[in-house]
Amino acid sequence: MTAPMPVRQPEPPEKPPPATSEKAPGQVRPSRLLAPLRETGKLFALAVAVARAIFRRPFQVREFIEQFWFVASVTILPAALVSIPFGAVIALQVGSLTQQLGAQSFTGGASVLAVIQQASPLIVALLISGAAGSAICADLGSRKIREELDAMEVMGVSPIQRLVVPRVLATMLVAVLLNGLISVVGTLGGYFFNVIMQDGTPGAYLASFSALAQLPDLYISEFKALIFGFIAGIVAAYRGLNPRGGPKGVGDAVNQSVVITFMLLFFVNMVLTAIYLQIVPAKGS
Amino acid sequence: MGIEVVVEGLTKSFGKQNIWQDVSLTLPAGEVSVMLGPSGTGKTVFLKSIIGLLKPEQGRVLINGVDMVNSPERDIMETRKLFGLMFQDGALFGSMSLFDNIAFPLREHTRKKESEIRRIVMERIDIVGLLGAEGKLPGEISGGMRKRAGLARALVLDPQIILCDEPDSGLDPVRTAYLSQLLIDLNAQIDATMLIVTHNLDIAATVPDNMGMLFCRNLVTFGPREVLLTSDTPVVSQFLAGRREGPIGMSEEKDAATLAAEQLADTVPLPTGPRTVVPQLEPSPGMPVRQGALRRRERVMSMMGQLPEAARTAILDSYAPAAGGARA
Numbered sequence: 109m110t111a112p113m114p115v116r117q118p119e120p121p122e123k124p125p126p127a128t129s130e131k132a133p134g135q136v137r138p139s140r141l142l143a144p145l146r147e148t149g150k151l152f153a154l155a156v157a158v159a160r161a162i163f164r165r166p167f168q169v170r171e172f173i174e175q176f177w178f179v180a181s182v183t184i185l186p187a188a189l190v191s192i193p194f195g196a197v198i199a200l201q202v203g204s205l206t207q208q209l210g211a212q213s214f215t216g217g218a219s220v221l222a223v224i225q226q227a228s229p230l231i232v233a234l235l236i237s238g239a240a241g242s243a244i245c246a247d248l249g250s251r252k253i254r255e256e257l258d259a260m261e262v263m264g265v266s267p268i269q270r271l272v273v274p275r276v277l278a279t280m281l282v283a284v285l286l287n288g289l290i291s292v293v294g295t296l297g298g299y300f301f302n303v304i305m306q307d308g309t310p311g312a313y314l315a316s317f318s319a320l321a322q323l324p325d326l327y328i329s330e331f332k333a334l335i336f337g338f339i340a341g342i343v344a345a346y347r348g349l350n351p352r353g354g355p356k357g358v359g360d361a362v363n364q365s366v367v368i369t370f371m372l373l374f375f376v377n378m379v380l381t382a383i384y385l386q387i388v389p390a391k392g393s
Numbered sequence: 394m395g396i397e398v399v400v401e402g403l404t405k406s407f408g409k410q411n412i413w414q415d416v417s418l419t420l421p422a423g424e425v426s427v428m429l430g431p432s433g434t435g436k437t438v439f440l441k442s443i444i445g446l447l448k449p450e451q452g453r454v455l456i457n458g459v460d461m462v463n464s465p466e467r468d469i470m471e472t473r474k475l476f477g478l479m480f481q482d483g484a485l486f487g488s489m490s491l492f493d494n495i496a497f498p499l500r501e502h503t504r505k506k507e508s509e510i511r512r513i514v515m516e517r518i519d520i521v522g523l524l525g526a527e528g529k530l531p532g533e534i535s536g537g538m539r540k541r542a543g544l545a546r547a548l549v550l551d552p553q554i555i556l557c558d559e560p561d562s563g564l565d566p567v568r569t570a571y572l573s574q575l576l577i578d579l580n581a582q583i584d585a586t587m588l589i590v591t592h593n594l595d596i597a598a599t600v601p602d603n604m605g606m607l608f609c610r611n612l613v614t615f616g617p618r619e620v621l622l623t624s625d626t627p628v629v630s631q632f633l634a635g636r637r638e639g640p641i642g643m644s645e646e647k648d649a650a651t652l653a654a655e656q657l658a659d660t661v662p663l664p665t666g667p668r669t670v671v672p673q674l675e676p677s678p679g680m681p682v683r684q685g686a687l688r689r690r691e692r693v694m695s696m697m698g699q700l701p702e703a704a705r706t707a708i709l710d711s712y713a714p715a716a717g718g719a720r721a
Binding site (some may be wrong): 250251254255256258259260261262263264265266270 | 441444446470471473474476478480482484485486487497498501502550
């Protein structure tokens, strides 16, 4: 038989024209420059969807309690352990500064304000995003790539309502409670170091405390913690729901979720502090 | 009785890559349909588009008046409760036992008592042959068992539309045969509309009432099973025979030059002539008569004039003994 073997010829005689007909006429190619904007928009869309789903019945009580317990259990111990040295550092630093200025009797008030208004919400932010957010992101991400979330949606159950809402609410509640815990532990740590290590007097510490601190300081602190908990939960859920390609993608998503949350929280903290200092008059002024 | 699924002009692309375009078909209520196609022709994408997980750019999927592509999310969620979807690898919840997995839809959508849930779930577990494994986690069982558990979960809400994504992959031939029989028995019992996506030729030949085939970004054909089984369209006959010679290549379609070379080299005559159509599976003894099959008979008889000659003969042949009285 002389027929040639059916091998693929090196070059097909006529190439089909490059796929222009397949492209829809009105389709604009998404620009790479706008990618961050698009992601931000989707993040906000998720935040709105979650905020709306919070009020939709039935509320997932069981899932909420489980998540609350989980988030609390991974954050309480590190929070307490971090807040003692943090309170101590601030007490020592402020103490030595006020000593040089001759305002030693105000150490108590200054360090307490620093702990309650700034340090405590930021420690909450670190722990909530680092410990709770990463766990939530990894959990949702691995469910997503195993098609569990698709399966849930197919059964007519919204993953946002069933999984994301309880997690976000759990991080918010834990953040608020954790902030209280850190404020107390940090203040006690500062008191201990000021009085025992720097020979401050308990009376002066408490007097300056009540002279400078006021209740709105605590409110803004708790409010910050609430917002931080919400942001950490939303970012973790967003990255977890949209991992890119397989198990490696989930790892990357967790990493990104922690980094994004950190940057967002520090920025939001700055904005909230600036607004607070403008609208709430300092005590005694 | 099942629900009719009407697909009109569906087109789906991922970025620049067009998956399929202008797919229109109707899954008749209560009948079993199979969608065939070589690997990678978007069969799973088609399934996910029907249920609204993926949003095609153009076209509609109408179920009970709800468009699964464009309707508000709330309506789509509600309509999904009519569906049971069996995922390719089961898609079970990894943190729950098989029992909890299968009970999940009941617990989410009904207010049944736990004892009632237990009864229903155990019944479904029995149907798919998983009794004794209900306490295991999905990670602790074989792929075939996960698949069957996924089917049990899809069945637990008595769906009106059942979609199966490659029910045979990962199963041995015997289990596949059992599964085929199970699907037919289910259809006889609950009269649900079924769509099975597969490339298993045994399932394709024996299970469906209707068959379609996706190839090269298009729906090649969709109609009564005899039309495809007797078709002499090169793509269809190549696929059903499992030959290398034909328009389907290793990756996608072959280019024209290879095809031409192949035709020149083709000296061994391919078996031609009308292929025999294997009879369709009947429900097991004791099962009710399939209402879908009765409706289909009416429907096919009325469209006889539009069908090709070979298909017409095959249909008349398949109905000839039935007319004798066995099922009348």
